[in-house]
Amino acid sequence: MCADGTDVAQISSxxxxxxxxxxxxxxxxxCGRSTLYxxxxxxxxxxxxxxxHSVLAVQxxxxxxxxxxxxxxxxxxxLRVTSWPP
Numbered sequence: 206m207c208a209d210g211t212d213v214a215q216i217s218s219x220x221x222x223x224x225x226x227x228x229x230x231x232x233x234x235x236c237g238r239s240t241l242y243x244x245x246x247x248x249x250x251x252x253x254x255x256x257x258h259s260v261l262a263v264q265x266x267x268x269x270x271x272x273x274x275x276x277x278x279x280x281x282x283x284l285r286v287t288s289w290p291p
Contacts, residue, residue, distance in 0.1 A: 223262070223263045224260040224263065225266070226260055227241055227242075227259055227260070234266065234269075241261070249269055250265050
């Protein structure tokens with residue numbers, strides 16, 4: 206049991222979360238940082254503050270990319286798989 210009452214088995218069963226900078230996410234999605242901040246304001250993306258830096262979870266970016274592609278009528282199987290850094 207963790208100090209906050211969370212069960213250790215529950216934590217270890219969750220997949221690891223990787224984060225990237227706003228600049229890296231913008232490059233991968235092919236948009237600008239201002240567009241990413243619009244998605245944050247609308248609730249489509251959630252920022253994580255790490256010191257003075259704002260980062261995004263890779264899973265959030267992938268989820269947004271899939272939703273945008275689906276809305277645009279792109280077959281999900283045709284999406285290019287991005288190699289995220291570990």
